[in-house]
Amino acid sequence: MEKIISIAGNTVRESIRSKILFSLLGFAVVLVLVATFFGAVSIGDQVVVIKNFGLFASSFLCVLYIVISGSAMLQKEINRKTIYNILAKAVSRREFILGKFLGMFITAMILLILMGAGLLLFVFLFTGQIETALLVGLYFMSLELLVVCSFCIFFSSVVITPILIALFTFGIFLAGRGAELLLYYVEQEYIESGLATVVKGLYYILPQLQRLNVNDLVAYGVSISDTQIFWSTMYSFGYSIALLALSVILFEKRQFA
Amino acid sequence: MEKELNSVEQAPAVKISNLHYDYPSHWLGRPTPALKNLNLEIPRGESFGFLGHNGAGKTTTIKCLLGLVTPRHGSCEIFGESSLSPQSRVAIGYLPEQPYFYDHLTVYELVEMYAVLAGVARHRRASAVNAALESLKIKERSGSRLRSLSKGLMQRVGMAQAIVAQPDLLILDEPFSGLDPIGRRDFKELLLALKEKGTTLFICSHILGDVENLCERASIMVAGELKKTLTVNQLAEGQERHYELVISNGKSDSSYLEAVKREQLAGGSFRLVYDSEQKARAALAGSLDAGETVESFQRLQVSLEDLFIQTVGESQGKR
Numbered sequence: 001m002e003k004i005i006s007i008a009g010n011t012v013r014e015s016i017r018s019k020i021l022f023s024l025l026g027f028a029v030v031l032v033l034v035a036t037f038f039g040a041v042s043i044g045d046q047v048v049v050i051k052n053f054g055l056f057a058s059s060f061l062c063v064l065y066i067v068i069s070g071s072a073m074l075q076k077e078i079n080r081k082t083i084y085n086i087l088a089k090a091v092s093r094r095e096f097i098l099g100k101f102l103g104m105f106i107t108a109m110i111l112l113i114l115m116g117a118g119l120l121l122f123v124f125l126f127t128g129q130i131e132t133a134l135l136v137g138l139y140f141m142s143l144e145l146l147v148v149c150s151f152c153i154f155f156s157s158v159v160i161t162p163i164l165i166a167l168f169t170f171g172i173f174l175a176g177r178g179a180e181l182l183l184y185y186v187e188q189e190y191i192e193s194g195l196a197t198v199v200k201g202l203y204y205i206l207p208q209l210q211r212l213n214v215n216d217l218v219a220y221g222v223s224i225s226d227t228q229i230f231w232s233t234m235y236s237f238g239y240s241i242a243l244l245a246l247s248v249i250l251f252e253k254r255q256f257a
Numbered sequence: 258m259e260k261e262l263n264s265v266e267q268a269p270a271v272k273i274s275n276l277h278y279d280y281p282s283h284w285l286g287r288p289t290p291a292l293k294n295l296n297l298e299i300p301r302g303e304s305f306g307f308l309g310h311n312g313a314g315k316t317t318t319i320k321c322l323l324g325l326v327t328p329r330h331g332s333c334e335i336f337g338e339s340s341l342s343p344q345s346r347v348a349i350g351y352l353p354e355q356p357y358f359y360d361h362l363t364v365y366e367l368v369e370m371y372a373v374l375a376g377v378a379r380h381r382r383a384s385a386v387n388a389a390l391e392s393l394k395i396k397e398r399s400g401s402r403l404r405s406l407s408k409g410l411m412q413r414v415g416m417a418q419a420i421v422a423q424p425d426l427l428i429l430d431e432p433f434s435g436l437d438p439i440g441r442r443d444f445k446e447l448l449l450a451l452k453e454k455g456t457t458l459f460i461c462s463h464i465l466g467d468v469e470n471l472c473e474r475a476s477i478m479v480a481g482e483l484k485k486t487l488t489v490n491q492l493a494e495g496q497e498r499h500y501e502l503v504i505s506n507g508k509s510d511s512s513y514l515e516a517v518k519r520e521q522l523a524g525g526s527f528r529l530v531y532d533s534e535q536k537a538r539a540a541l542a543g544s545l546d547a548g549e550t551v552e553s554f555q556r557l558q559v560s561l562e563d564l565f566i567q568t569v570g571e572s573q574g575k576r
Contacts, residue, residue, distance in 0.1 A: 003376075017361040018361070082357060085351065086374060087323065088346060089349075092343040257317070
């Protein structure tokens, strides 16, 4: 376990010492300020707009971090041959993959916590109270990031080019957010029966990220049941564990010729 | 179980049996053979030189030993453990060729990280890291970011991370590259000290003089095949002997006739090489009789470099 933590720690340190994390944080501040402006000129409640836009910005920027930085993470190790020296120690490929995953997830969480704290403070300035419902939204976001990070590691373990890894990861994020549309098209019989089975199969394989997106509910103050929280947690962890197991199996077979 | 443990305890440091490895092909192309039926055994405590020209298969052999690639056929064992098991690497320290490390880390952070990965216990980690940095004379640079270091210093950091866990087997890929003369001397002293302590050394190097000084045995690889393995004693005694005569003020051409090699040196002197002691002594006597000045007369030992060039040349001639 200490080896996994050490690899994860190095990954976090690399992200923190690079400029991308701070650039994204700066971008988040700009987005929230833009949301304030939109809130002021929109017809609805200004705070709802800020909450909605703030949650969206946090989620989007964390996914962007994973897509930009995470997708190059493993490939950088291979191209610079730093992985040789790590695997030359008594470190299994499983430990390496889990370390990289953990590092990527922790960095995304640091980003999420900082942006979440900023959003809570910003909303507090408007309402004078701490919106604890936002914490539930941030929790769901962390579950979504868990799945996206797992996909990034999965693609990194099989695909060679960082650009493709980034495209696939972002593609999965978009597909996961829109997966329910597939079921809708099948149920409304917009798709032919032969293809419908394939599309339905795809619906079950794709991560149900839309179910982990509770931004609107949180922004409008709709409460989320404990059952939903429990099953969403189980789903995200289950999906993530399955993907990581598959990543380890594939990475074990990889040749560093 | 006890029998199994004993066999592991008595196992050689490195055992490579019938190793074949092919570089994977792209699309429908044929795989390129990189290693062909390689057999090698290195006893514990030996210092071994692994030589070959670029692309001979040295680094691929190292990758097989480190489990970075899976051989098509054959096996590698480190102290009796299959190299495909991470457990086999507990006893290994590895210095890659032209090491590149995480340049966002400081020297201390990097060596400490590798100490963790090598399994150095938490309570003795700090002392192990400091000892490694001290032995490489880079303790005062422990707070420097790696991106600010020169190539030579990077090589020292690479060696520090390789020895931090006091490994029983040290695999070094071109350890002297990028080092200045002082660095090379320091590395040699360190390696000799490690050898004294019983560490097995596996050294890949192009600088054959260094291998000759450090290693008890050396193998020459050509195009993925092991062509020759010899000990230092064999190198000194078993080879064809040549004699060198250097004369100045040369007047007579008679002594030149029997020489297998003749060349004029920068100062106007002549260097003559003879393939037998009898011919050389006759030439020496002839030169003295003719009143030529004999600058030197000595028996030449075939160097590892000569042998390396000869072996590679022979193999290329056959192909």
